[in-house]
Amino acid sequence: MANVAFLGLGVMGSPMAGHLARKGHDVTVFNRTRAKAEAWVDANGGASAATPREAATDKTIVFACVGNDDDLRSVVLGDDGAFAGMAKGAVFVDHTTSSAEVARELSAAAEAAGLRFIDAPVSGGQAGAESGALTVMCGGDAATYAEVEPAILSYAKASRLMGPSGSGQLTKMVNQIAIAGVVQGLSEAIHFGKRAGLDIEAVLDVISKGAAGSWQMENRGRTMNAEKFDFGFAVEWMRKDLGILLAEGRRNGAQLPVTALVDQFYSDVEAMGGGRWDTSSLIARLQR
Template sequence: MSKTYEPISPLRVAFLGLGVMGHPMAGHLARAGHDVCVYNRTAAKARAWVAEYGGRAADTPREAAAGAQIVFACVGNDEDLRSVVLGADGAYAGMAAGAIFVDHTTASAEVARELHAAAGAAGLHFVDAPVSGGQAGAVNGVLTVMCGGDAEPFATVQPVAMAFARAVTRVGEAGAGQLAKMVNQICIAGLVQGLAEAIAFGQKAGLDMKQVLDVIGKGAAQSWQMDNRGKTMVDDQFEFGFAVDWMRKDLGLVLDEARRNGARLPVTALVDQFYGDVQKQGGGRWDTSSLIRRLSD
């Protein structure tokens, strides 16, 4: 899929974290004409990115952030995020007053609020901006980005982030982006479990499940999961997409937040346990649609 980039004045930006999501996201920023400096904990990945897209690589987050108008990040978890933001070598130490830090990590709302406050104290801005769409969405530049933070820096970030997104939306104050991503993951967990049970039931009943999915996919049961994962679930194929280990991390954040705010999530908690069963089967790196493996003989 080719990505069309809307005209926008080139900016000097940094990107911290070049994993399966960050590498193509930073690449879209470079292809959109921005001056991109990258940092990755494994320096070889940063050098490989530069060889592919141009730009520059830095040895520390602070060096990458120096002179950048916007610093993007996509790392693993709360502690990974703190490690690239705070401290003598962190991005905040290198950012000029008024610069904006945009975090695409799926992390806690708590750390988003913490880093938003720290940014304000340093004369900087922070936007929490987790994404949905998976690796394919990052590669094709069609991610959905859910943002929390102040309106003015968001307005600056939005057109720039459209280089790798199809929608970039502010949903509230600091932490709201992370909370919206939690809502997203709750929806996905329930949908995948329902789809797994439906396919397993149909197979036991002797139905041609690919045909059945074609039929019911035109009705009220249709979903992204059915369209994109239903037939691969029938084929017992799980070597792509969003890994079970990542989903369990995300659902851990969801359940922690639910304990704080009092939300009742019985289905989500149960599906989290089911994903734990898949991990015990050796499926930590399988796609999340592998929930159906629990239901096979």
């Protein structure tokens, strides 16, 4: 069992840190809102720290799951950042969905400080974090990854090293591109079925068993039909992810016309007041 820190106790980080504690790891947590960290300790044990540096001091592994590139830099760098407190050879594992550029930047900074870095964005959403069934896509050194994989599997059903630093973030971008197209297609399919007067529950039951079946259909099709969106992975988070990957596409020359269009559709959902709705709310803009 490892002596670890976890930085960021949002809807993903809090349950992930909880799984680490339940697996027997000694966990120290940090959150910008101190009350959240104290509440986590009351529920899970361990300890809380006032700064990322304090949380990271003498830890074997430091995990983080925060909002974006700037949030990540704020908990990693500077006098109060995690890197300032970590011992030589310790590993920083970043679960934030961020840019491949910041992953490479922080990997280089870690190496310069005698530390090690793994970028490790996740898929599975809040439900996957709570059930310990996330999928983790990692970038970094193979030997370093092998050291931290057992701890990652405390809250993941699958984890894999995808290549050097930044590869985890690039793989997460592929994941989000695939999801965006599937959710838009499912939205249009349900919308069409309703206009055609079909029993959508029956339609979903039969087509989910064929080539059209997907995780989105199985887990979101019925709630989309019922126009229930007050749960899951928020539209504003998806737009952040799409912004990152569209920028990467402009850099590497990838053509992403469908993804760019779906990003515009999500902008419409935000304008409808749906920034915190689940990403399956794409159907709402078709049914206005």
